[in-house]
Amino acid sequence: MNILMTLDSNYIKPLKVMLKSLFLNNQEESFAIYVMHSSLDTQELEDLRQFIDNHGSQLNVIYVDDDCFEDAPTLLHYTKAMYYRLLAFKFLPQELDRILYLDPDILVINSIRELYNTDIEGYLYAASYHDKIALKEVNKVRLNVYDIDAYYNSGVLLMNLPLQRQLIDEKVIYDFVDKNRSKLIMPDQDVINVLYSKQIKSLDEKLYNYDVRFYSYYKIMNGGVCDMDYIFENTVILHFCGKKKPWNKQYSGKFHSLYKQYEKFALNDRMKSALLGTR
Amino acid sequence: MNILMTLDSNYIKPLKVMLKSLFLNNQEESFAIYVMHSSLDTQELEDLRQFIDNHGSQLNVIYVDDDCFEDAPTLLHYTKAMYYRLLAFKFLPQELDRILYLDPDILVINSIRELYNTDIEGYLYAASYHDKIALKEVNKVRLNVYDIDAYYNSGVLLMNLPLQRQLIDEKVIYDFVDKNRSKLIMPDQDVINVLYSKQIKSLDEKLYNYDVRFYSYYKIMNGGVCDMDYIFENTVILHFCGKKKPWNKQYSGKFHSLYKQYEKFALNDRMKSALLGTR
Numbered sequence: 001m002n003i004l005m006t007l008d009s010n011y012i013k014p015l016k017v018m019l020k021s022l023f024l025n026n027q028e029e030s031f032a033i034y035v036m037h038s039s040l041d042t043q044e045l046e047d048l049r050q051f052i053d054n055h056g057s058q059l060n061v062i063y064v065d066d067d068c069f070e071d072a073p074t075l076l077h078y079t080k081a082m083y084y085r086l087l088a089f090k091f092l093p094q095e096l097d098r099i100l101y102l103d104p105d106i107l108v109i110n111s112i113r114e115l116y117n118t119d120i121e122g123y124l125y126a127a128s129y130h131d132k133i134a135l136k137e138v139n140k141v142r143l144n145v146y147d148i149d150a151y152y153n154s155g156v157l158l159m160n161l162p163l164q165r166q167l168i169d170e171k172v173i174y175d176f177v178d179k180n181r182s183k184l185i186m187p188d189q190d191v192i193n194v195l196y197s198k199q200i201k202s203l204d205e206k207l208y209n210y211d212v213r214f215y216s217y218y219k220i221m222n223g224g225v226c227d228m229d230y231i232f233e234n235t236v237i238l239h240f241c242g243k244k245k246p247w248n249k250q251y252s253g254k255f256h257s258l259y260k261q262y263e264k265f266a267l268n269d270r271m272k273s274a275l276l277g278t279r
Numbered sequence: 280m281n282i283l284m285t286l287d288s289n290y291i292k293p294l295k296v297m298l299k300s301l302f303l304n305n306q307e308e309s310f311a312i313y314v315m316h317s318s319l320d321t322q323e324l325e326d327l328r329q330f331i332d333n334h335g336s337q338l339n340v341i342y343v344d345d346d347c348f349e350d351a352p353t354l355l356h357y358t359k360a361m362y363y364r365l366l367a368f369k370f371l372p373q374e375l376d377r378i379l380y381l382d383p384d385i386l387v388i389n390s391i392r393e394l395y396n397t398d399i400e401g402y403l404y405a406a407s408y409h410d411k412i413a414l415k416e417v418n419k420v421r422l423n424v425y426d427i428d429a430y431y432n433s434g435v436l437l438m439n440l441p442l443q444r445q446l447i448d449e450k451v452i453y454d455f456v457d458k459n460r461s462k463l464i465m466p467d468q469d470v471i472n473v474l475y476s477k478q479i480k481s482l483d484e485k486l487y488n489y490d491v492r493f494y495s496y497y498k499i500m501n502g503g504v505c506d507m508d509y510i511f512e513n514t515v516i517l518h519f520c521g522k523k524k525p526w527n528k529q530y531s532g533k534f535h536s537l538y539k540q541y542e543k544f545a546l547n548d549r550m551k552s553a554l555l556g557t558r
Contacts, residue, residue, distance in 0.1 A: 109540070229528070232539045249508070258536035260511045261388070 001029055001116050002099040004092075004159070006036045006084040012044060013267070014104040014247055016051055017259070020266035022108040023055040029113070031057040034092060034099065036084045038064045062091050072170075073178040075187060082187045085157065086173055089164040096161050103155035105240040107255070107262055112236055115208050118158055118201065124167065125192065126158040126201040128209035130241075131221075143183055143194055152200055154189040155239050156209045167199075207234060211241045215254045280308055280395050281378040283371075283438070285315045285363040291323060292546070293383040293526050295330055296538070299545035301387040302334040308392070310336040313371060313378065315363045317343045341370050351449075352457040354466060361466045364436065365452055368443040375440050382434035384519040386534070386541055391515055394487050397437055397480065403446060404471065405437040405480040407488035409520075410500075422462055422473055431479055433468040434518050435488045446478075486513060490520045494533045 003022070007015060022031070033052055040048075045061055052059045068091075069080040085101050092099060100116055102108075118126050129150035139151040173191055177184065184190045192200070203209065206218060206226055218226040231238075238255055240246050246259035282301070286294060301310070312331055319327075328338045347370075348359040364380050371378060379395055381387075397405050408429035418430040452470055456463065463469045471479070482488065485497060485505055497505040510517075517534055519525050525538035 227528070228530075228535055228539050231536075232543050249506070251507075255536045256507055257510075257534045258540055260507050261537055261540060264511050 001031050001112070002092075002096055003031050003033045004036070004085070004088055004099045004101040005033065005104065006081060006088075007104070008037060008039050008081070009041075009044060011104045012040075012048065013263075014245070016048070017247070017263045017266045018102065018104050018106050018108065019052065019055070021106075021262050022102075022112070023057065024262075024265065025109055026111055026113075029111075032060060033057055034060045034062055034088075036062045036064050036088060036091060038066065038079075038081065064091065072174050073181070075177070075181055075184060078187055083170075083173070085154065086188050086191055087168075087170055089159065089161050089168065090170070092161060098161060099159050101154075101157040101159060102237075103239065105245055106155065107238045107240075107259065108236060109232065109238060110234070110236045115158065115203070115236055118203065120158060120160045120201055122163075122199075123201040124160055124164055124196050124199040125152075126203050127152040127154065127156065127192075128203045128205035129153060130205055130209070130211050130214075139190075139193070143180070143190060150197070150202065151193055152189070152197070152202075153205075153209050153211075153239070153241070154186075154192050155241070156203075156237055157192075158201075158203075168196075208237050210235045210238050212238050212253060212255045213242055280310050280391070281371075281375055282310050282312045283315070283364070283367055283378045283380040284312065284383065285360060285367075286383070287316060287318050287360070288320075288323060290383045291319075291327065292542075293524070295327070296526070296542045296545045297381065297383050297385055297387065298331065298334070300385075300541050301381075301391070302336065303541075303544065304388055305390055305392075308390075311339060312336055313339045313341055313367075315341045315343050315367060315370060317345060317358075317360065343370065351453050352460070354456070354460060354463060357466055362449075362452070363467075364433065365467050365470055366447075366449055368438065368440050368447065369449075371440060377440060378438050380433075380436040380438060381516075382518065384524060385434065386517045386519075386538065387515060388511065388517060389513070389515045394437065394482070394515055397482065399437060399439045399480055401442075401478075402480040403439055403443055403475050403478040404431075405482050406431040406433065406435065406471075407482045407484035408432060409484055409488070409490050409493075418469075418472070422459070422469060429476070429481065430472050431468070431476070431481075432484075432488050432490075432518070432520070433465075433471050434520070435482075435516055436471075437480075437482075447475075487516050489514045489517050491517050491532060491534045492521055 005015060035048070049059045064084065066080055069083050072080055072083055074080060075082070088099070088101070098120070100112065120126050129152045172195065176191060176195060177187060205211070206222070210218070210231065240255070240259070244251050246253070246256055247263065284294060314327070324340055331338045343363065345359055348362050351359055351362055353359060354361070367378070367380070377399070379391065399405050408431045451474065455470060455474060456466060484490070485501070489497070489510065519538070523530050525532070525535055526542065
């Protein structure tokens with residue numbers, strides 16, 4: 001399975017935690033992990049490669065020179081890295097037919113096979129939207145578009161690469177960004193939602209993009225079904241959305257202790273052996 | 280290291296979760312696990328033995344016939360199992376010099392080596408008390424004793440077996456229970472506190488018997504130091520004290536998601552491979 005991540009030095013630690021959770025709960029799989037970056041040094045990359053190797057998967061580094069986006073408009077507070085996931089298809093090997101993009105602020109707590117194998121024929125992406133009416137309406141008004149059905153979260157994004165190569169035109173993206181500079185808050189997510197909303201296959205957020213801030217909301221909206229038992233049985237991806245991140249000191253939340261445990265699993269070199277069964 | 284547990288069929292599942300956490304965070308160790316029981320069937324014992332074998336440790340079953348305690352007074356709502364941990368020293372091999380008793384409602388999240396090797400010369404036990412003044416005073420009044428310094432929790436109990444063989448007399452225990460029938464709420468814990476309080480070495484509850492109901496209390500009482508980072512770095516034993524247990528549906532708490540993760544690690548047979556490093 002192909003996994004895509006974009007990265008700078010600040011996110012190496014959360015990224016390892018995310019990967020650890022992916023490896024730990026998908027032990028039958030082997031992954032080809034593509035990392036797009038413009039600033040990691042040799043030591044950081046070597047460390048990451050070792051970490052990934054140790055878990056039986058493979059790192060593929062895609063160094064992105066800023067020249068690659070020389071025609072792209074930039075926005076205040078955003079580097080050109082905002083284009084990485086939008087235009088990843090241009091940098092990935094031609095033979096790849098799909099890849100799963102994952103944000104670093106997530107935990108994978110079950111098998112991703114079903115997600116990865118989702119039928120996306122005719123769609124550019126598969127993604128989840130967070131089904132809070134308020135959120136959709138706010139974003140409709142903000143972006144001044146009235147024909148989006150949902151505001152998708154781009155933190156978990158299954159990509160149909162052959163179709164993207166056919167249909168996505170970087171100039172259209174640049175043009176959109178240029179004309180909407182003042183409106184864009186989460187530029188890449190905004191672009192996907194405004195330009196490609198109709199070509200996104202919708203995934204169940206409870207399973208594939210569970211926003212950890214809303215435990216009670218999910219539980220109530222699903223008639224009490226979506227409790228902690230349900231989550232560990234069914235949910236594949238927990239997403240630590242929002243400004244407060246679980247690797248920061250002041251964090252607090254339902255999944256705080258879980259995150260800290262994975263952080264420890266990921267970063268504790270003293271643990272050398274097996275999780276389960278024969279050692 | 281020697282580990283002691285007492286068990287009936289209702290607690291096999293939590294016990295496996297506890298053991299899983301012990302094994303997972305003490306991978307360099309091998310354990311001799313002593314289980315005292317009077318009601319498990321062959322299949323249950325075989326299953327438990329397999330589970331423990333798979334993790335490189337060894338199960339020793341101590342079947343306790345009720346005849347063993349024929350002189351012991353019984354209390355309403357309590358079986359003779361209340362005497363197991365008090366009199367375990369009589370059932371354990373003579374050559375054992377120490378053993379760590381653990382309740383099933385705990386998670387072990389760090390190495391127990393330091394705890395296990397605590398100097399207990401001259402003490403019958405090492406244990407923690409939960410340092411809430413109210414708790415101590417309530418128990419003093421209830422038990423009608425005024426010379427106990429603390430009310431120790433007997434869920435984590437390091438035992439000095441040679442000294443217990445010398446000093447603990449079952450008749451004294453039976454006599455105490457018989458005379459205090461109406462006052463005893465947690466009989467084995469009460470006995471230890473009233474009869475042996477002076478011979479208990481006090482352990483830091485933050486490290487060795489962290490009551491998960493009081494996250495904010497620990498944090499405030501320790502000047503903010505005892506936060507989630509501190510816990511995963513330092514705390515060895517999380518104790519799910521109280522009536523609400525994390526394996527029940529209605530549970531909710533700071534360590535709920537963590538518990539559910541260990542439960543899944545323990546009970547998910549599909550997970551066949553390694554936690555960390557080479558597979």
